[in-house]
Amino acid sequence: MKQKNKLSxxxxxxxxxxxxxxxxxxxxEMSDALMENRFFHYILIxxxxxxxxxxxxxxxxxxxxxxxxxSNYFSFLINTxxxxxxxxxxxxxxxxxxDIVHITHFHIWCFFVYLLRPIFKYKIFYGVHxxxxxxxxxxxxxxxxxxxxxxxxxxxxLTYSNFMKESxxxxxxxxxxxxxxxxxxxxxxxxxxxxxxxxxxxxxxxxFGRLESYKGIDTLxxxxxxxxxxxxxxxxxxxxxxxxxxxxxxKINELGIIFKxxxxxxxxxxxxxxNCDVLVAPYKNATQSGMVSVALAYGVPIIxxxxxxxxxxxxxxxxxxxxxxxxYLTLAEKIKxxxxxxxxxxxxxxKAKEIGKLYKWNSIMKKAIDLYKNYTQKGSYxxx
Numbered sequence: 001m002k003q004k005n006k007l008s009x010x011x012x013x014x015x016x017x018x019x020x021x022x023x024x025x026x027x028x029e030m031s032d033a034l035m036e037n038r039f040f041h042y043i044l045i046x047x048x049x050x051x052x053x054x055x056x057x058x059x060x061x062x063x064x065x066x067x068x069x070x071s072n073y074f075s076f077l078i079n080t081x082x083x084x085x086x087x088x089x090x091x092x093x094x095x096x097x098x099d100i101v102h103i104t105h106f107h108i109w110c111f112f113v114y115l116l117r118p119i120f121k122y123k124i125f126y127g128v129h130x131x132x133x134x135x136x137x138x139x140x141x142x143x144x145x146x147x148x149x150x151x152x153x154x155x156x157x158l159t160y161s162n163f164m165k166e167s168x169x170x171x172x173x174x175x176x177x178x179x180x181x182x183x184x185x186x187x188x189x190x191x192x193x194x195x196x197x198x199x200x201x202x203x204x205x206x207x208f209g210r211l212e213s214y215k216g217i218d219t220l221x222x223x224x225x226x227x228x229x230x231x232x233x234x235x236x237x238x239x240x241x242x243x244x245x246x247x248x249x250x251k252i253n254e255l256g257i258i259f260k261x262x263x264x265x266x267x268x269x270x271x272x273x274x275n276c277d278v279l280v281a282p283y284k285n286a287t288q289s290g291m292v293s294v295a296l297a298y299g300v301p302i303i304x305x306x307x308x309x310x311x312x313x314x315x316x317x318x319x320x321x322x323x324x325x326x327x328y329l330t331l332a333e334k335i336k337x338x339x340x341x342x343x344x345x346x347x348x349x350x351k352a353k354e355i356g357k358l359y360k361w362n363s364i365m366k367k368a369i370d371l372y373k374n375y376t377q378k379g380s381y382x383x384x
Contacts, residue, residue, distance in 0.1 A: 010376040013098040013122075014043040017068050017107035020263070021210075022129075022290045024051045025185055027104045033183070033365035035060040042096055050266070064092055068109070086112050098122045099376045102368070103154075105129065111146045114153050123375055126154035127180070128164065129287065133171040136214045136285045151175075156375060158368075161309030164287050180368060182288050182309075183361035184297035189270035194298040196277065196346055202233040203339040206276035208264060209291060211242025216282035216305065221251055222328035223282075227335060228255055234339055239264050239272055273298055277345055278338055283307055284325050295320065296356030301348035303334050313359070319352040 014034075016027035028051050031043045040060045045052065046068040055063045066088055086109050093101075093116055102125040103110050110126075117124060130136065132147040151157060151168070157175055159165045160182035169177060207220060217238065224236050238252065239260040252259050264272070273294060279302040281291045286308035295302040296313060302320040304310045305327075316322040321334040338345050 009040060010099040010372045011097065012039075012041045012100045012102055012372055013093075013096055014041055014102050014104060015110070015113065016043070016049075016104040017046045017066070017109060018105045019046050019048040019068070020050050023105040024049050025188055025266075025290070026183070028054060029183055029185065029361045030104060030365060030368075031055070031061060033361035034369070036362050037366055037369060039365075039369050042098065044092060066092070068107070089113065090116060093120050093122075100125055100372055102372075103127060106143075106147045106150065108143055108146055110150055114150060123155040124153070125156045125158055125371070125375075126150060127158045127160070128168060129160065131164065131167045131171075131287065134167065137212060156371065160288050161312055163309040163312065167287070178367075178371060180364055181312075181359055182293055183364050184356045184359045185290065185293045186297045186356075186360070188266060188294065188297065189273065192270055192274070192298070194274065194300060194349070196342075196349060198342040198346060200277075200342075202235050203278065203335070203345075204276045205234060205236045205278045205280055205335060206239070206272055207237070207280050207282075207291075208239040208269060208272060209289070211238075211240050211244050211261065213244075214283060214285045216284050216326070217244060218248055219282045219284075219326050219328045219331060220280055221248060221255065221257070223332035223335065224257060225251070225255060226328070226332040227339075230336075232336065232339055234335065237272060237276070239269070273300065276300065278303060278335065280331070280335075281305065281310070282323075282328075282331055283310075286310065288313075293359075296352055296359055299349040299353035299356070301338060301345055301352060303331060303338075313355070315351075315355070319348050319355050 014027060014031055016023055018024060034041050035058055038060055042062045042064060044064045044066060045055055047065045048068060057063050089112055100123050101113055104127045128151060132144055132151060135144060152172055157177045158180050159168060159177060160180060162179055165177050165179050211217060227234050237258040241261060241263045279291055279295050279300050281289055281302060281304035283305050288309045292302060292310060292313045302314060304314055304322060305325045306322040307325060311322060314320045314322055323330045
């Protein structure tokens with residue numbers, strides 16, 4: 001009976017070749033949610049996926065791993081054009097014969113999935129995280145060029161927020177776009193329950209993620225400098241890998257901010273989440289953020305700028321605060337409010353957990369399953 005159910009369903013290949021961070025976490029959450037919904041699928045990941053050991057074959061999932069390249073042009077050129085490692089994609093696609101290839105995160109090898117589509121007659125669902133037509137930072141030309149092309153050629157575009165849908169619709173007005181909200185990272189820290197100590201003397205504030213200029217680290221440091229001058233027992237941790245201005249780094253060290261400028265493993269991130277009281281996301285520009293997913297998953301108040309899709313997840317004064325871009329004075333003020341009102345931290349934490357229930361991957365992927373069924377029932381493959 002179960003085998004019959006598999007055969008009657010569309011054959012779906014989830015493809016996520018990102019090795020670290022949100023790419024690895026989201027694809028695991030999506031796949032696990034499909035299993036919970038008893039939907040059989042294949043998933044293709046990089047051998048270097050940091051969560052590789054948690055992708056396990058089950059009755060409803062078949063895991064396939066492929067060797068990809070390091071994050072530099074030399075490795076890309078060697079592995080793509082000299083060693084032709086991407087050719088294994090042909091073997092995988094020929095063996096599976098999927099009805100749908102659902103690409104959860106862009107990787108330059110996805111371009112070959114597009115080139116092979118006329119041969120294997122599958123549909124391409126593409127999850128867009130950031131609008132390649134409006135990049136937040138100066139993009140890598142080759143990656144940006146191929147992603148824009150890929151967006152235009154996908155059969156269905158999936159966005160993680162209504163904000164992103166409206167943002168990208170301007171550039172591909174004739175494409176079908178569906179919203180699959182960004183689910184919470186409930187599987188990031190297994191068997192973990194966030195607890196707060198209202199009697200703790202200090203307030204622990206955490207920023208985590210890649211260090212990029214658009215993420216407002218300078219705004220956060222200026223806000224903390226104000227709080228430091230008031231001799232408040234507030235501890236700030238900035239955790240993540242990246243390059244920042246030397247003067248800013250000197251100011252961070254001068255203020256005694258805990259600065260972990262290296263790749264943060266999931267284990268260390270879970271410890272940081274366990275110890276923090278407040279998350280901060282003072283972005284100057286954004287679409288969505290894994291920090292918001294973590295806040296909702298584990299019930300942590302978050303102070304963020306009102307950019308991108310943040311207002312879809314953060315209700316001002318309910319599960320956090322929304323502030324204006326570069327407004328370090330208000331950022332300092334809101335941190336101080338939570339420092340002085342620990343009951344508010346507890347209340348916002350409770351509300352964050354309640355809102356987080358609306359973004360369980362299990363429910364989100366039920367919609368994905370409906371989309372799989374609808375699009376395979378529409379008829380024959382049609383090239384764009």
